[in-house]
Amino acid sequence: GQQLNQSPQSMFIQEGEDVSMNCTSSSIFNTWLWYKQEPGEGPVLLIALYKAGELTSNGRLTAQFGITRKDSFLNISASIPSDVGIYFCAGRYSGAGSYQLTFGKGTKLSVIP
């Protein structure tokens, strides 16, 4: 099956710093999604990308759909303590007939005030 490699696994950063994380795959995806999960809660969708090369922002978050359609990155600018959580990438494979999203293992973000 398709696999997503998400890195880094965890990050400790100082408040105010910018953050960058990425996902790569050996397969082509036609949709990339980025979710955030806080302790005790389910994942919440942050950004969705549908086209190769697409760059989309949501407040301090910016995500890009790689040109090769095999990767995506998420940037968070000027981090704040409430950015703490686990960030997951997810992709939908281009293969026909699949309703599945493939998820990465997540990047755990800790922000030091």
Next chain:
Amino acid sequence: ETGVTQTPRHLVMGMTNKKSLKCEQHLGHNAMYWYKQSAKKPLELMFVYNFKEQTENNSVPSRFSPECPNSSHLFLHLHTLQPEDSALYLCASSLALPGTSGSLVVETQYFGPGTRLLVL
């Protein structure tokens, strides 16, 4: 609050017990999903229902039995589980299945808070 609720939030059960997890959404969504989230592993899709009909069973062992009596409710019946089944079980719903509409709004999955299951 995403509009998707799950009960119970925590569950401890023995390997011979029978229990059920409940998911409820009043978002008017037609598709509902069960996911398993284990430590250090990606989210794993278990089952997909669309308009109460099961569309995907992702090779899940028969000790997990889903039930979708209507578009607003989804159950996961548990029977003779193993310790390795301990995990966070997440329910999600969306208006339409991924890839069927091209619309983010329609296909976005809203997750419940999950049920933390411990099998002893």
